Structures are given as structure tokens and as C-alpha cells.
Amino acid sequence: MRVMHIATAPAPAAAYRERLSPSLWTLLSAAVVAPMVALVFVPLNSVVALLAGVAVAVAFIGLLVATSPVVAVRDGELFVGRAHIPVGLLGDPVGLSGEDARAARGPELSGTAWHVLRGGIDPVVRVAVLDEGDPVSEWVFSTRTPERVVAAIRRAQAGAR
Template sequence: MQNTPTDARPRYRERLAPSLRLLVTVALAGPMVSLIFVPVGSTVALIVGAAVSALLVAGCIAATPVISVDGSTLRAGRAHIDVRFLGEPVALTGDDARQARGPGLPARGWHLIRGGIDGLVVVPNTDQGDPVQAWTISSRTPDRLAAAIRAAR
């Protein structure tokens, strides 16, 4: 009997990293911190300011959620669900996504929504034992995420 190798590579993976504008804003804390250390010495102030900026930017990127579809599991941040419990995903952009993020947002749903990311995927939850009605997930490429969920089902 032959064992067929399983494909362990994720079908889809996306990090919802913050925008460049937000990263620049966070990095501006470094020069402010460096002003505190000017009395100690200008070299120390520059080193501390650069280190603070680098740490804040790295921390901001590291803390962002990851969306992935690997095997038969959809992961959105810390949450995960088997794709057999998911219905047909709907990829939304523009006004449809804005409507789904606002008045159309299900009250009993799992939401992973990030500002500055226009795309959105809404996936109904078909598990009768789960109180969550739908998953609403921000994505820069909602069509690819929806296709990955369909392929995993």
C-alpha cells in the first residue's frame, strides 16, 4: 500500500499588515523618545530613538492577524473552523463591502475587520451547534480567499 503525500502547504495565507501611513506614524514615536535622552548625549539619544522606532514598527507588524486556509481549516487571527462547516463564501469590494461592514454586519458573527483594507469575505456558518452565524473577514484579495475556501471544501 502506497502512502500518498499530503499537501501541507497553505492554499491561502495573508497577513493583515497595517498601512504604510500607520507604520510611519508609529515610527515617529522614536524621535520623541530620543528628545528625552538628549541631556545624556546625542549619540545615545539617536541610538535609543532608532531602537524605539524599529521595535514599535516590528511589534506593530508582528501583532497583525494572519488569515490562512490550510488543509481543511480556515484560520482568521486566533480563531479557526473546519471548512466543512462553512457555506458559500461571498467576496465583496467597494460599496458592497462597506454595507457588509456597517449595517449588514451580522450581530452573531465572527468578525476580523481591519480599517484601510477594502475587501471583505462573508462566509455563512452551517454548524447548527455553533452560535456564530457567519464569518466576516477583511482581505486585500477577497476573490482569492473565497476561492481557497471553496477549494478546501
Template sequence: MQNPRTDARPEYRERLAPSLRLLATVALAGPMVSLIFVPVGSTFALVIGCVVSAILVVAFIAMTPVIRVEGTTLRAGRAHIDSRHLGEPVALTGEEARHARGPGLPANGWHLIRGGIDGIVVVPNTDPDDPVAAWTISTRTPDRLAAAIRAARA
């Protein structure tokens, strides 16, 4: 027997985790810290270096924002908005996404942009009481996020 679908289960979820290159760069802080403790003892310095590297990598992954569409709510990082206040989402990649992150970025919009992630979804905000004109969200799967927002609006 399959588990029934509940409303608590997210319809779309994506963690904007850092790239492996950035995680490797962060992990290099551990050996630098271990050099400080070499006069105390080489084994102690090695342990401290490994612990610092592990803590930094885990912290970088844990602190990354999560994009979720749950029921009728879009959550991007710490911000959230009900889908009834959202217009038609636009999924962008390539040159269009670069333009949307740069010269096309609205000054009065809400942005969750992460480097190294090509895709962008721009969602107009139709709430007349909200000063934010649009949400601009980085995503690795812009088509899926746009489809999840459309489904939440329906």
C-alpha cells in the same frame, strides 16, 4: 526536479499588515522618545530613538493577523473552523464591502476587520451547535480567499 506539494503548505495565506502610513506614524514615536534622553547625551538619545522606532515597527508587523486556508481548515487570526461547517463564501468590494462592514454586519457573527483594507469575505457558518452565524473577514484579495474556501469545502 520540483518539490512535491505537501498538505502542510498553505493553500492561501495573507498577512493583514498595516499600511505604510500607519507604520510611518508609529515610527515617529522614536524621535519623541529620543527627546527625553537628549540631556543624557545626543548620541545615546539618537540610538535609543532608532531602536524604539525599529521595535515598534517590527512589533506592529509581527502582531498583525494572518488569514490561512490549510487543507480543510480556515484560520483567521487566532480563530479557526473546519470548512465542512462553512457555507458559500461571498466576496465583496467597494460599496457592498462598506455595507457589510457597517450596517450589514451581523451582531452574532465573528469578525476580523482591519481598517484600510477594502475587500471583505462573508462566510455563513452552518454548524448548528455554534452560536456564530457568519464569519466576516477583511482581505486584500476577496476573490482568491473565497476560491480557497470553496476549494477547501470540496
């Protein structure tokens, strides 16, 4: 009997991946939709009202989480939401938090910057775009772990060289 071994390359794992899901307070605020929907259906039937309220709240919260942007570094590219750019076209990334992050999100945010900023997530990463033909000067995006994003971008940049 002859045994064949098929070598398969492992799927490349994401060097970094994070979903910018809504904060707990946002999710709790969204859950307020349940009693509002239930009140609409109470005149029909209290059981139907309860089920409708819970179903709508679960669907609404699920939609909030499912449509949250994802930050990822994989296959030599940085992905933020639906946008992506090769890491070879990026400068040195900088992770910011506290007052520096507030300034980067506000007064220092360039009109030519591309950004994904989420309320409730304080830290940001700022990285210049080196491509002369790109009208975007830099990417500024929220992340809960700026050190890990910066390290992943730098590792990907080192691997691209």
C-alpha cells in the same frame, strides 16, 4: 553497498495565506515614536538619544507587523487570526469590495457575526457558518485579495466532500 530511499510526504502547502499587516500610513505614523523617544534622551547624550529613538521605532513597527492577524486556508480549515473553523461547516463564501464591503463592515454586520476587520484594508469576505450549535452566524474578515480567499475556501470545501 545498499542504498535506502526513505519516502517522505511533502508538507502540505497552505492553499492561501495572507498577513493583514498595517497600512503604510499606520507604519509611518508609528515611526513618529522615534523622535519622541529621542527627545527624552537628548539631555543625556545625543548619540544615545538617536540610538534609543531608532531602536524603539524599529521595535514598535516590528511589533505591529508581527502581531498582525493572518488569514489562511489549509488542511481543510479556515484560519483568521487565532480562530479557526473546518471549511465543511461553512456556507458559500462571498468576496465584497467597495460599497458592498462598507455595508458588510457596518450596517449589515450581524450582532452574532465573528469578525476581524482591519483599517486600511477595504475588501472583506463574508461566509455563513452552517453549524447549528455554533452561536456565530457568519465570519466577516478583511483581506486584500477576496477572490483568492473565496477560491481557496471553495477548493478546500470541494476536497472535504
